[in-house]
Amino acid sequence: MAIINQATKELQVKIVYYGPAKSGKTTNLEQIHSNVQVPNPDAKGKMTSLATSSDRTLFFDFFPLEAVAIKGFKTKFALFTVPGQVIYNATRQIVLRGVDGIVFVADSQYEKMEENIETFNHLQENLKALNLNLDDIPYVMQYNKRDLPDTAPVEYLEFLLNNREVQVPYFEAAASNCEGVFETLNMITRMLLHKFLNDGVRSR
């Protein structure tokens, strides 16, 4: 849930990048951190990665990023990733606590389809364990690794992962080249802010 501080005039929002192992969640955050334009150095915090010795996300990656002021409220986005490996599923649930928006990063390679579906199902289960429902949370799909050979057509990914009552926006990406990364980020932040504009931010 977004946090609003009327004294400091800050709105704090949590976005989690979720997806199977090695789908490019950490790469998305690294690209944003390296390439985002900021009005001043303080608008972008340090990127923190809790990773294994082989650079696999163990707990989460995180960095804070400031954006526009809405009605005088400075908006601070906290960007997180979860570990992709199934053995860390309990950890993913911990990182999802208080989530406002989700980017599901799917691996477009044919051989990863089963993992994509399994991870998407885990996402719904983990949200349920936190008394949250995916249908109530703004989220977007990112079909990553479009630059690799043997990728499934987008229509197939849409059929497998975005075939729900309400379809969400999707983006094709090659995060290692920073393609599709900012388009995805701007869509999820826009969806979140529109939600706040429509609903306000309720304290309970």
Add this chain to the structure above:
Amino acid sequence: MSAFPALNQEDIDFVDQALRELLQKSEANIALLVEKAGYLIHQCGNPEALDTTTFATLGSNAYNAVQFMASLVNENNFTSMYQQGENYSTLMVNVDENSLLVIVFPTHLTVGSMKYYAGPVVRGIGDRIKIASARGDIVDFSDTDARDVQTLFQKNN
């Protein structure tokens, strides 16, 4: 799970006063009020040398992880967590369902004394949060021009 409430200036003044008194009595260095999703709500002390935003996020997630671990062995009364350092130690104390008090203190002070001084502070802040929750403030953004939030983030050329 109810959400953390919107705090107004009076709430923040109350929290600020409570944390300042805690630091004065306990001689700790830094006190943070942290929401368990990872947000820093308020800080007092001398945090210049510390990235408190990152510290709050790591602290809350560590606390949540250990609480989850404790629940796996049916330990459901999990109220505090302590990291013992060589120069500075950290104590995290549960305030309520949604928030934590994080205290950084030099190691010549004892964790027992920190817990002693933290007790009334945690209860006071917890009560204040209940008042803020009961108030149930809503911040209305509906008259904002939606075109202002079309493209928030630009890539460097």
